[in-house]
Amino acid sequence: MKTLFAAALGCMLLSGAILAEDCRQRLPAWIEMAHPGHALEDERGRYRVDAERSICKVWPARPQLTLLAMPLVRAEHDGYGETDLELLVFDSARQRFLARLVEPNRLDWDAVFIEDLRFDTAPYRLRADDIAFGVRISRSGSSLPNPFYETRLDLYQLDTDSLRPLLSELPVRTAGGEWDTNCSGAFSETKGVVIITDRAGHGGYRDLLLKNARVERRMALIDGECQTVEENSHRYQLPIEFAEDRYLLPIELVSDPL
Numbered sequence: 001m002k003t004l005f006a007a008a009l010g011c012m013l014l015s016g017a018i019l020a021e022d023c024r025q026r027l028p029a030w031i032e033m034a035h036p037g038h039a040l041e042d043e044r045g046r047y048r049v050d051a052e053r054s055i056c057k058v059w060p061a062r063p064q065l066t067l068l069a070m071p072l073v074r075a076e077h078d079g080y081g082e083t084d085l086e087l088l089v090f091d092s093a094r095q096r097f098l099a100r101l102v103e104p105n106r107l108d109w110d111a112v113f114i115e116d117l118r119f120d121t122a123p124y125r126l127r128a129d130d131i132a133f134g135v136r137i138s139r140s141g142s143s144l145p146n147p148f149y150e151t152r153l154d155l156y157q158l159d160t161d162s163l164r165p166l167l168s169e170l171p172v173r174t175a176g177g178e179w180d181t182n183c184s185g186a187f188s189e190t191k192g193v194v195i196i197t198d199r200a201g202h203g204g205y206r207d208l209l210l211k212n213a214r215v216e217r218r219m220a221l222i223d224g225e226c227q228t229v230e231e232n233s234h235r236y237q238l239p240i241e242f243a244e245d246r247y248l249l250p251i252e253l254v255s256d257p258l
Contacts, residue, residue, distance in 0.1 A: 023056040023066060030056065030068055034088060034097065044104070047072045050083070057119040059089075061131045065098065065158075066090040067119050069135060071107050083107035083114075087135070087156065087163055101156070101163035107137070112148065115140040124155055125196065127204045132157045132166055141176075147187075148176040153194065155247070167247040170194070170210065170240070183219055183226035190214040205242035210250070212236055 028051065035049050050071040059065045072084040085106035091098040107114055120134030132155045141148030151174075155167040172192045179185020195209040218230040238250040 023058060027051075027054060027056050027068070030066075030088075030090060031070065034068075034070065034086075034100070044084075045074065047074050047084070049073075053114075053117060055117055055119065057121060059133060060121050061123055061133075062158075064092050066092065067121070067133060069117060069119065071114075071117070072102065080110035081108065083109070085117075085135075085137075089158060089163065099158060099161050099163045101165075103154075103165075109139075111143065112139050112141050114138070115149070116151075120153065124194075126155070126157070126166065126206055127200070130157060136172070138173075145181050146176070146178050150174045165246060166205075166242075167208075167240070168249075170247075170249060171253055172210075179219065183221040186216070186218050188214065188216045202242045202244070205247070207242070208240035208247060210238045210240060212238065 031049055031051055031054060040047050040049070050073050054068070054070045056066055056068045059067050066089070068088040068090060070086045070088070072086050074082040074084060076082075082105060085103040086100060087103070088100040089098045090096070107117075114137065116136070116138040118136050120136050122134065124132040124134060126132050135154045135156070136151055137154070138149070138151040151172050152169040153167065153172045154165065154169060157164045157166050170192075171190070172194065173190065175187070175189040177185055177187030179187070190212050192210050192212045195211060197207045197209055199207045201207050213233065213235050215231065215233045217228050219226055220229045221227075222229070238252060240247050240250060242248075
């Protein structure tokens with residue numbers, strides 16, 4: 001039984017690797033299909049596609065579809081930049097884009113810059129048999145004495161031929177602190193997991209629950225060694241409900257960046 005399970009798991013991992021490699025190989029052609037030519041301009045002005053940061057992934061819940069994310073660079077200056085995020089869904093059977101959505105200024109940067117962009121294709125079954133997909137955007141700060149890192153989750157639903165944002169910028173990991181760049185200082189880190197509950201709320205969308213685990217540490221130099229002198233941890237959960245046309249962030253997350 002274990003041998004069969006191991007073999008099946010191996011085939012799944014190999015298949016996933018093949019799909020990922022095929023996706024990467026086809027990405028340049030998809031970028032050209034979505035934005036043909038070199039003089040790119042729309043109603044908001046000129047832009048360029050950041051091909052190096054563009055990503056794609058076959059949607060496991062609907063393997064005939066491929067998800068794409070393309071940063072559209074609007075402006076680049078010394079110390080800051082303006083960048084939109086375009087999301088696209090490609091239909092392999094029809095060989096065309098099924099849906100696309102531009103999120104203006106979602107990837108803007110300054111002293112806090114974009115560290116990572118990736119799809120989250122966990123089965124977010126938010127309403128009946130509708131499955132949403134996620135996009136995780138990670139950012140890092142450039143300050144050495146005041147380090148900062150965060151990852152935020154966005155959820156989207158495919159409605160026939162359009163993409164609909166359901167949840168925007170939910171913090172699922174935040175870390176930061178203040179120290180003397182040698183040892184002494186205070187740090188905190190919060191990691192969250194999104195749980196889909198059985199309770200259906202407005203519009204039939206299930207309530208969500210963000211389960212957070214937070215750790216706070218204080219470091220000090222003792223006898224020439226950097227040591228943890230104080231550590232506190234606690235767990236808490238925050239309900240997230242659907243209202244009107246999307247999920248609303250809990251007030252605790254809106255008012256407290258860490």
